[in-house]
Amino acid sequence: MDYTAKLDAAIGRLHDEGRYRTFIDIERVNGQFPHAVWTRPDGARDDITVWCGNDYLGMGQNPVVLDAMHEALDATGAGSGGTRNISGTTVYHKRLEAELADLHGKEAALLFTSAYIANDATLSTLPKLFPGLIIYSDSLNHASMIEGVRRNGGAKRIFRHNDVAHLRQLLEADESDAPKVIAFESIYSMDGDISPIAEICDLADEFGALTYLDEVHAVGMYGPRGAGVAERERLMHRIDIINGTLAKAYGVMGGYIAASEKMCDAIRSYAPGFIFTTSLPPTVAAGAAASVAFLKRAPELRSLHQTNATILKTRFKAMGLPIIDHGTHIVPVIVGDPKHTKLLSDMLLENYGIYVQPINFPTVPRGTERLRFTPSPVHGPKEIDKLIKAMDALWSHCALNRAELAG
Numbered sequence: 001m002d003y004t005a006k007l008d009a010a011i012g013r014l015h016d017e018g019r020y021r022t023f024i025d026i027e028r029v030n031g032q033f034p035h036a037v038w039t040r041p042d043g044a045r046d047d048i049t050v051w052c053g054n055d056y057l058g059m060g061q062n063p064v065v066l067d068a069m070h071e072a073l074d075a076t077g078a079g080s081g082g083t084r085n086i087s088g089t090t091v092y093h094k095r096l097e098a099e100l101a102d103l104h105g106k107e108a109a110l111l112f113t114s115a116y117i118a119n120d121a122t123l124s125t126l127p128k129l130f131p132g133l134i135i136y137s138d139s140l141n142h143a144s145m146i147e148g149v150r151r152n153g154g155a156k157r158i159f160r161h162n163d164v165a166h167l168r169q170l171l172e173a174d175e176s177d178a179p180k181v182i183a184f185e186s187i188y189s190m191d192g193d194i195s196p197i198a199e200i201c202d203l204a205d206e207f208g209a210l211t212y213l214d215e216v217h218a219v220g221m222y223g224p225r226g227a228g229v230a231e232r233e234r235l236m237h238r239i240d241i242i243n244g245t246l247a248k249a250y251g252v253m254g255g256y257i258a259a260s261e262k263m264c265d266a267i268r269s270y271a272p273g274f275i276f277t278t279s280l281p282p283t284v285a286a287g288a289a290a291s292v293a294f295l296k297r298a299p300e301l302r303s304l305h306q307t308n309a310t311i312l313k314t315r316f317k318a319m320g321l322p323i324i325d326h327g328t329h330i331v332p333v334i335v336g337d338p339k340h341t342k343l344l345s346d347m348l349l350e351n352y353g354i355y356v357q358p359i360n361f362p363t364v365p366r367g368t369e370r371l372r373f374t375p376s377p378v379h380g381p382k383e384i385d386k387l388i389k390a391m392d393a394l395w396s397h398c399a400l401n402r403a404e405l406a407g
Ligand SMILES: Cc1ncc(COP(=O)(O)O)c(C=O)c1O
Pocket: 114, 115, 116, 117, 119, 142, 144, 185, 189, 214, 216, 217, 245, 246, 247, 254, 255
């Protein structure tokens, strides 16, 4: 068997479909966010501005977070030294879980090494706790939820994206006394659209279903204390399990669920993705706890974030660029084919020092390939002006139509 030839063929298929992913070699410079240094393929180093990061609020370089991490590093060392059950639970993990439970108004929270693992581990474990469980999953749910649902061995129903009428049809078609869970996101990361949380909770009440909400692209950024869209809409108490990340707006690493004491206890006891893996380093838990605590009291940062997103969207619209605007911080500019998307991205980086990664199929549907901009509170007027000028010049250079607004 020629394994190397098979690897070549697998990678070749991605090249043929224009889906081969390359890394851009960037170094974040402490204290300089959103500025970074890019090492060109020839080794030359250039200053760039990052416009596609998920450290949405710059917390990865916030002194409060860094101080907490330094302190924990000096106190405890590098790794946690074990799984949560076997010597890997420290005061830092417990403190962070308490901070998260408080954030979401839940009895408990459970940490995982990432939100990907939290989704996968929790959703794949639920049928062990509720035999005969049926999971209703939004068609645009994140890959980590899809994996969890796929692997869970229970029955699954996929409802059309944000389509409450379709969800109702599916619920009506099933046995009324079967245990059920509805899994969905608050902000969908590629279009930045928001789910009808209240209507989904109404259906959950009517059909006796649990609700599972991924708030990964909302925690830290929405709601009076940054608990997400459910908090902003006063619906947190209607969500049974909230999933969040510590790696995006909180700027560190890790994921979690927040739920009842019993639910967390059961997941903790049954989920292989929680049990059989080394716990997060205490430094990470300490930094994340400091970040969550900081953002509970930072409404002005959230407000500046939204202001900058609105400024960027308004200016793109004024140029006639086809953007999607669902009133969130995610600003997708639809280019419409992978070739032009890559060309624009390459030219922005090489000629203007602006870094925004192309987003292609299968992450988004074919024909909607895009540049997804993520403004932060510290992308100031200078950075925005530079981006607008560059996009204006390149859009014309690439002979792209200034089409109808995409949505
Ligand atoms: C909706 C959603 N859920 C979960 C995740 C996973 O988050 P993490 O990076 O913490 O694994 C992502 C990551 O991009 C996401 O977009």
